Amino acid sequence: MFGLTKKDLSLLGIVAILTMAAPFILNPFPTESAMAQFNAGYPDLMQKFVIFGIFAIGFNILFGLTGYLSFGHAAFLGVGSYSCVWMFKLLGYNVLPGIALSIVVSGLFALLIGVITLRRSGIYFSILTLAFAQMSFALAYSVLSNPKFNLTNGETGLQVYADDPQWFHSANLPDLPHLFGLSMRATHRMTLGGWEFQFNAGYYMCAIIMLVCFYLAIRIFRSPFGLMLRAVKSNQQRMNYTGLNSRPYTLAAFVISGMYAGLAGGLLSAVDPLAGAERMQWTASGEVVLMTILGGAGTLIGPVLGAGLIKYFENIFSKINESVLHSWFGFLPDGLEDFVITIVYPFVGKGWHLTLGLIFMLVVIFLPGGLIEGGQRIGRLFRGKKASKAGKSATTEPAE
Amino acid sequence: MTKTTMSRRGVLKTGAIAGAGLALPTYLSAASHAGFTNAPQGDTVTLGFNVPQSGPYADEGADELRAYELAVEHLNGEGDGGMLNTFSSKALEGNGILGKKVEYVTGDTQTKSDAARASAKSMIEKDGAVMITGGSSSGVAIAVQGLCQEAGVIFMAGLTHSNDTTGKDKKANGFRHFFNGYMSGAALAPVLESQYGSDRKAYHLTADYTWGWTQQESIAAATEALGWETVNNVLTPLAQTDFSSYIAPVLNSGADVLVLNHYGGNMVNSLTNAVQFGLREKMIDGKQFEIVVPLFSRLMARGAGENIKGILGSTNWHWSLQDEGSKAFVQSFGTKYGFPPSQAAHTCYVQTLLYADAVARAGSFNPCAVVEALEGFEFDGLGNGPTLYRAEDHQCFKDVLVVRGKENPTSEFDLLEVVEVTPRAQVEYAPDHPMFAGGTLGECNPGA
Secondary structure, three states, rough: OOOOOOOHHHHHHHHHHHHHHHHHHHHOOOOOOHHHHHHOHHHHHHHHHHHHHHHHHHHHHHHHHHHOOOOOOOHHHHHHHHHHHHHHHHOOOOOHHHHHEEEEHHHHHHHHHHHHHHHOHHHHHHHHHHHHHHHHHHHHHHHHOOOOOEEHHHHHOOOOOOOOOOOOOOOOOOOOOEOEEEEEEEEEEEEEEEEEEEEHHHHHHHHHHHHHHHHHHHHHHHHHHHHHHHHHHHHHHHHHHHOOOOOHHHHHHHHHHHHHHHHHHHHHHHHOOOOOHHHHHHHHHHHHHHHHHOOOOOOOHHHHHHHHHHHHHHHHHHHHHHHHHHHHOOOOOHHHHHHHHHHHHOOOOOHHHHHHHHHHHHHHHHOOOOOHHHHHHHHHHHHHHOOOOOOOOOOOOOOO | OOOOOOOOHHEEEEEEHHHHHHHHHHHHOOOOOOOOOOOOOEEEEEEEEOOOOOOOOOOHHHHHHHHHHHHHHHHHOOOOOHHHHOOOOOOOOOEEEEEEEEEEEEEOOOOOOOHHHHHHHHHHHHOOEEEEEEEOOHHHHHHHOOOHHHHHEEEOOOOOOHHHHHHHOOOOOOOOOOOOOHHHHHHHHHHHHHHHHOOEEEEEEEEOOOHHHHHHHHHHHHHHHHHOOEEEEEOOOOOOOOOOHHHHHHHHOOOEEEEEEEEHHHHHHHHHHHHHHOHHHHHEOEEEOOEEEOOOOOOHHHHHHHHEEEEEEOOOOOOOOOOHHHHHHHHEEEHHOOOOOOOOHHHHHHHHHHHHHHHHHHHHOOHHHHHHHHOOOOOOOOOOOOOEOOOOOOOOOOOOEEEEEOOOOOOOOOOOOEEEEEEEEHOOOOOOOOOOOOOOOOOOOOOO
16 A cells, blocks of 8 residues: 555554554653653644654655765754744744745755755765854844844744734634644643543644655655665765766755755744744754664664654653652652762753763664664564564664 | 556545544544633642753853742742742732642753743643743743743743843733843933943944843933943854954944943853953043943852952842842842842742732632733832832833942952942833834733
8 A cells, every 4th residue: 555565554554553642652641640750742742753753754864865964954944944934924824834835945945055065975065064054043043133134033033923914814713823723732631530631733733744754755765766865875986986976866865855854844833833043053953863863864763763752851851850859759768868869860850961962872882773773672582582483573674 | 666556445545534634633622621721720739930951041040940949938838938028918828829839840941942932831731830930031031921822821031131021022921020121221321421421432242132132222222312422333143252353343443331232151251351351441532441231140240250340230139138028038048048049039039929929819820810910010028119010011110220340249149239229210111112112912811
């Protein structure tokens, strides 16, 4: 079905089930329990999971397939966000024009940057993309936000004001981003015993778009075009010597991946109508590199997992403060309690970067193939024990 | 590429699935509960403290968090009660808010609009916070204020000094206790005139973002009204750490006053550079060269060390004030943490009390009831003298302090001396003042 092999279809099916049931899966703990701290099933974080999943899938098309390491992908994310908010400001709060424009604009922007930067490869390419992204950041942060010509609204972030034109806005539509009247913020809460599950319209829209993106990525991975990109990764020089011009292929990959990033940016604005310049900063570009490597570069599902892990840390671990720790370790004797908290405290709250860094180091050193490789190893361990039960692993093999 | 063949059955199947997908949202949109967003359940109420714990304003953020913890303690009837005893409104009884025990969640804004909004959203969506407060940057405050308006919770701004927060970006659900750029200008101008005369040439260095622009605009307008001339205004990137290349041109511009529209680490660095270039020893046309820092804080003064001595600026509050409210607050903060609070801590503490009091007077956590209780509210005993929460723009009006870096500090906290307490009447402005025009409060939004 859908032009996929059975294995890819089952992978797509698993991803579809996981995303559709995410509100249940991510909320395993009852609301009143102490473990509720670790629940991730609230709209904002679920939206971030799938949106950054799209971003990472797109980045992986470039990095995982061609091996071109772009350090400036956040620029496309930012451009997409700004385009989407501008559509809100001019046309009204329906998300479709905004998302469409964000894909188009970021695609054109990627074409422009790609034509210039793809003349070089390796580290020079990375540095060039980094330079372009930082340039875009500086433009968005101050140059294009002066009071005379305010395109980006600088540090505050571009947002919609009551006196914006909004030509197609009417009184019966929600004053928030919506899809033909359905507010992105609309949430249905379901209480089951001690559990509360939130089904958010914005999340489901993003999740469906992510599934489409994921499907397209599988098709690209399995196509002759994808094979050509892999050839670029394994030996571009040899390809060139055979008389084949690889530039159009890399450029196409760069533009596609830029459009994915733009789409992610547009969706970020669609669920929360404010575009900040820091989305374009080099740290944001580095984040998507981390996501991809952490999950497993060149694999289909890896980048999505990596994106989820990083966003989980950023939003859940950073909120564990001292009083939460005290409530956890309150059962210990006083001296011991303070001791344990002193040890744990640097790794949670504002120290979440430290924990993430440690995990990243461990993954890169012991699992070069990312979390996917970890999953495969565990899978193999089980199969080893159960002896010759050649079960079909749902995970894909890394490209390399 | 594989060849795709379309059968009639396949098309029907896909159509049915797509139809089901499109129908799903209509079911989702069903409003789930009446009243307002995050109505407190059970015997507790959750407040969200969203402060910078990393980044350039982390010091301010840490102090704000201390103040919040102290405020929660006092609201729950623990500790010595602090300013609850001096507050002119007596609606709070030290049994939480409306009998519900106050609990709180914290988050890190990272001084970035995006991160701050994500953190605030998780407080609202996951932890059920009914009010969000905090922030130490105007950009962040404006971004979070917009979010709270959309989500239907109250936002009590922390340290934000840009005119825009209660000017063109004002929102019905947002309230600011802190003063603003215009007030700084209006309070400083008379002092500058009496100290430096009315025939001066000023050169501005301005942080390149919303706060810097409005601050510069305000102080330039106030000083030009005195007869000063504005020679030049140079915008500096927020991330700049070395300002020497910006200082050198000042010497050749003929200006005899340098105005640093910088805050936090920016101001510490630019002031240090200026002093290193010997600006303060210069005589221009027989006049001593002077430096002015419109927005001052004790934490910045500590960072700048020796260089701050004798420099004029304005501040919202200072711990050496001798009114009953300030004394009570410094007393309980000092007892708990061992040092005096900063102005950021003060404004955050006061905002929490003001919110709690408004809920108690309104008898409800409903944001619209709280807005009604806060609009036009007159109070006293919170360290700034008689204060008004103006209904038109949700800005507090109170006295403003003009301070100077102390020549002979007696301790590491005793760095600023109060030169003048500018009375409230002098810093008031019309709600439609050009520097604040352009925005509308809109309607209060109680959310779901």
